[in-house]
Amino acid sequence: MNIRKKIAFFIHHIELINHWHNIFSYLDKNKYDVIIAEDSEPLLEYLKEEKINYISLDEILKKKIVYQYLISNHFVRKTSKRVCLIQKIAIYNIRYLYALGKSKWNFAKWNRFYDMILCMGPHQVSKLQFCKKTIKKEIGYSRYDNFFNNQPNKDSILKKLHCNINKKTIIWLPTWGEICSIPTFYKSISSLMKKYNVVVKPHPSSLQHEKEKIKLLDDCHFTCVIKKNFDNLFLYTIADFVICDYGGPPFGAIYTDKNLLLLNSDNKTLKNYQYLEPDSPDIEIRKYILNISAKDISLLSNLIENTSFWGEQKKIRSDLRKKYFSQNYGNSTETFAKILSSLDQYFPRSNWKLLKFKLKNILK
Template sequence: MRKTQIEMEAEQSPVTILERLAFLVHTQELINHYAPVFDALARAGAAFDILTHREPITITPEQRAAWGCGVIKQRRIRNLGQKYRCLVTNHFIAQRNGRLLHSLAVENIRFMYAAGKSAHNLAPWNTIYDGILCFGPYHAGAFKARYGLPTYEMGFPRFDRYFTETPDMPALYDRFGCDPAKRTIVWLPTWLELSSVGLFNDEIAALCADYNVVVKVHPLMPQSEPDRIASLRALPLTRLIETAEDNIPLYQLADFMLFDYGGPAFGAIYAGKRFILLDVPQAAADTLTGPDSSDIGLRQVFRHVGASDRGIRGVLEDDATWAAHGAACADQSARYFAPHQGTAAQHAARALIDRSWLTKGTAP
């Protein structure tokens, strides 16, 4: 790739190292993902900046005041010939060889975003990182076995307040337009070929008379798949969410949850929620998953249905399924997550402040 004039000049100039953390936030959804860690870093007095990429990022005045952070375009940092001591990202962003990330920081740490889609999540581009903040033992073992990378098992910071706050259920019903007399189903589908949107629309529409049905789409679906969004708008849903709202109120709201592939089902395991997995044909052959993907493997443990089964209602009403479900969640949570329910953000913040685990190869 041909270097720009600015990049060539920057390479010839002394680089100023900024001795604080930075987080490269390229989509709005990542603010929800990192926010509990930002809170923990602020409480610890640790300075950090938020770097934006191409998409505009909204940070409220209250958030900025609480976090005390700068918000800067990443290109400006590079143009000024500056680097951070440590940069946190959820993946390689745009350049698989790590050129962008290495131009921004001396140390690069990956902060996992989701636990599914293993062909993507465990791909060789992870070697651009100095270490991985992962959810728990399953991924820590995988990163060490494949690439010898240092790991820190943090739990799931995004879910801390699920365990530390008592939800105001009347306020949640009102916020999402739900009838308190009905039980609530929350459907969190992924996008692209692994999405259950379209395959299960009619079956889920038929549930709307008896349940509140709230759907939040993958954050990239509204821009990339307008036809799928249009198909959902045509359903008699209680609420369709197309924006980057935090998922945690939806987990608090739900009596039952529906997932296809990717990370949301693992959040339900961590939180001990009742859920059904929706199958998409040829999912194990998808380039993002593969037959050994963790979200494929969940189907050996939890109830799952195909579109031709028309089986969602039957599973929802099957008491035997739910009698065994809680123990399965506890077992799988121990496999995929460190046991830091309610304190995971503190563990993540500690790992970012004291990065000695990068050289030790294990969590401090």
């Protein structure tokens, strides 16, 4: 066994770069490695350009390398009934919660595999109380620190996405799978291009596994359909309105205080969907945030143009931010980094009983 006394980040999809690039830039690059489970060309280009040390998962397993600390966004996969992959490649595991929504997934029992979980705010801390031996820390939403500190140039992003800078811009961020809003709403949303730029960023899993949905978007000739890695920070920067269905994107809009409209799936599909439950945040916010179903789609244009309504929604979004997010706007990366620099205090090496148990899992 080759133990590396440093931090590693586990990346299984290039989209995670958008979640972690702030912390990668903030930390001393000699103090961490990136473990890659895929060798996509854009991911490798990014790591090389940023001069970030990286190593493949295959090499880790082959050489039996074990890191002192590993940061990941979920448990990846189980290797046996009681042990998962991340436990075999690190002594201490830290989860960085990358999204709100889909509670059955985000708050599943496998969270107990983690020694520490970094949460966006009080809601996630509360939902993870069943992980009694896991340290929970609130850090905010580090992905969007630059929205508050060093916001990108709006006009340059609009031009890059082929938008008319004299029009208002709608960003549509659909999820994937059975509850994806593309098949039901693509025609109605495309009709908004008469007055607005309409930029669509499909879910990465739709791009990979749902080609028929991407074709529906292509056939409508939206202002732009984003098919490569593109940080949502840039999309919230240019957005006058954000349209979502389920998952994490609605909360990015709430966090950045953007006018938000939600598209509903039918009740039968929702009931059978494996990752949602009645108190999932992406269900819960529908009590307060404007949402429409297929039968109401004719109202879409009028709702977007109702300026008095959006004034009322602004106060609602403010209240939701307090519920779901730590009030740490623009400083989450610094908070994240301070916790990482103090990990030896949270997990002292003198705790040999715990260390022995963890090494036993690694050797299984």
